[in-house]
Amino acid sequence: MELDELKSIWKNNPDFQAKAESEIALMLKGTSQSIVHKLKRSVWFELIFTAIAGIGLLVYALTLPSGALKWTSISILVLFVVYSFYYIKKLVLLKRFNPAIENVRANLEILINNLTGYLKFYKRSYTILYPVYFVLGLLFAAIERGTDEFIEILSHPKTILYLIFVAGVFFFFSTWFTNWYLKKLYGNHLTKLKGLLNDLDV
């Protein structure tokens, strides 16, 4: 089948059901389903959530007497501040993203980089920071109880085994849940984008 033959079939296409001007005008007020728009929405949600949780935690921390709980709250607050900077940086990057100026390949590469970075960040924060906070919480509790009592409790093999078991279960489920959630959220789309980029290189 020659290209000219295909072109002649293509040109003979039946008329499309044209959209009215009012319908097009209405479309401009709709919500985008694009992946970049969804990413922006997610980052905005995280930023607002972090800000609200941060303010709440700050108010709570101010009411606490000096001790383990207060220091744990303050360390979480520091982390929230760092996260906020990351979210703002991400929003600036996403705002700069303009599919108009890129060709299909460049557009795919930028999207893959954006999504990979986004997913990596979440994976790290959930799978590394949660166990870190688990250990940190234990440490603050130990300080609160006093070093001697803490060492005394830790010297029991039963306690050590119990802590290892809880940490293991916690780490396993947080990792499993994070992987499942991220794959469901953007992972499948990322795999599709990578496949498309590979298709361009074949």
Place this chain on the structure above:
Amino acid sequence: MAIEEEKKFINLINEHQGLIHKISMMYEHDPDARNDLFQEIVLQLWKSFPSFRGEAKITTWMYRIALNTAISGFRKSTRHIKTEDLQEVHLNISEGAGDDREEDFQKLQWAIRQLSEIERAIIMLALEEVPYEEIAETIGITQNNVRVRMNRIREKLRTLMIPEHGT
């Protein structure tokens, strides 16, 4: 000023809506999904409209955004994922008062939808008489690669559209 800009944009879409319809039709079979994609392309064009300075042809700019939206930017809702076969195409033709021309067009549409997303973009641009140089720029591959791919695509379409293979 903003109202003027919106009017100008709506006129532009009105004038070139065939292009958006064709891309939506090539990337989505389901009418609802096709409509969603049409709307998403219009939204993306509208967002990029202020940055369009008229350096490129309006259709080149539109193809680029529309194809990027259809290929990588649009995340389909799972409710739209549905398989399609040639029998269904034949059924649609016989239900409507279609003639040979429409049947050929429907078959071509179906055959194009069996290609990969990148191949669909290349054949669509070629069928729209876009020069190979511009196709290469829009997709981000070499002109030589466009030629090689076009040969492969023609071969695939030939196989798909011959009745013995399709039915």
